[in-house]
Amino acid sequence: MLHHISINQLLGTFILLSVSLGVIYFFFNGGETMYERFCQPCQDNMELEGTDLLTGEQVKECNDNKLWRDLTMQQGLNYDQPSVMKGRTDVNSVTNWNAPLVWEGTFDPVVIDAIYKKMDPRVAVVVFAVGKYTRFLKAFLESGEKFFLVDFRVTYYIFTDNETDVPPVKMGAGRRISVVTVPSANRWQDVVLGRMKWATITIDKQIRNEADYLFMMDIDSVFRYRFGAESLSQLSAVLHRGYYKTTRNHFPYERRRESTAYIPYEEGDYYYTAAVWGGYLEDMYKLVKYCYEQSQVDAENHIEAVWQEESHLNKYLLYNKPTKVLSSEYLWADYDQIPADIKVVRISQLVKNYAEVRPNGGH
Ligand SMILES: CC(=O)N[C@H]1[C@@H](OP(=O)(O)OP(=O)(O)OC[C@H]2O[C@@H](n3ccc(=O)[nH]c3=O)[C@H](O)[C@@H]2O)O[C@H](CO)[C@H](O)[C@@H]1O
């Protein structure tokens, strides 16, 4: 009987089936289309963006989507023409998932600052200064004012158990300090891990309404050179200076299966430091909360990851790749000599007497 069915009938049945399947799919997705998932419709939060160059019409831009459409620049900016042929040849400046690997000489500060300045993001820096670590605040803040995202809006959130030790430091325009009180601790490990807990709580309560980007940083360090908009992305992580030329099986990942931070040998891209990391507020929130929750699971199982939140951070970033990798220029240390590939040191970790400065001593 098959020869009685014409091509048209077959085609009709096929179209009918496709439409029915489409309706079922739409119904079960609550009416959510692919378009909506990538770009949330935004009616309430529109702002005049400028004039369309081709049509001359006034263009409105959705504020909610601003951070996702990153690369516009004003007309008439003066800067060197970029070269297709010339660039850094001594280091790799792209990851194998095609994200930028940022070194001095791989970006033009004029161009990149202009692009990000146009969006004028609010940047939060979360630092902890608990116990004797308040001594590091002054140099960190003063140097930050000289080198960190100069001319951008920055709020330093200082988490401390001693508000009176927060020094008065002159802030640039649009920049301020916000103090958050946290309890003291008897073990440095508890301060270090507690950062994840208190940051999670404070983002929920306060920072979410005040920032677009968030950085987590160690306080025992100073800015020595430009740390600018080239560091901004959805999720940016810094190569740990001690391991950026090390083979993956020698990375100090957590190797015990009992910890949630466990990474098997033969896996791994890079080893990232937990002393400087940043990104879009919500992406950072997710990651900070992840580190907190994983360390809680570990604690219930009576295990603490070998490098605390750094181990959880590395686990996350192995399977959720960062959108920018910042070279070790973004955190070097006064402990170490500076090799030829590190052309500038943007932040340097200070030499400190661990036994003296930490509540329970030790390294
Ligand atoms: C360069 C680098 O990779 N740094 C990591 C390394 O840092 P460090 O060995 O430099 O650890 P650290 O002593 O600086 O502690 C990390 C941070 O916690 C805060 N703090 C710590 C103790 C204290 O009593 N009071 C206080 O406020 C403070 O902001 C400090 O900068 O190891 C730590 C965990 O072991 C973290 O993963 C750091 O990010």
Ligand SMILES: [Mn+2]
């Ligand atoms: Mn440190």
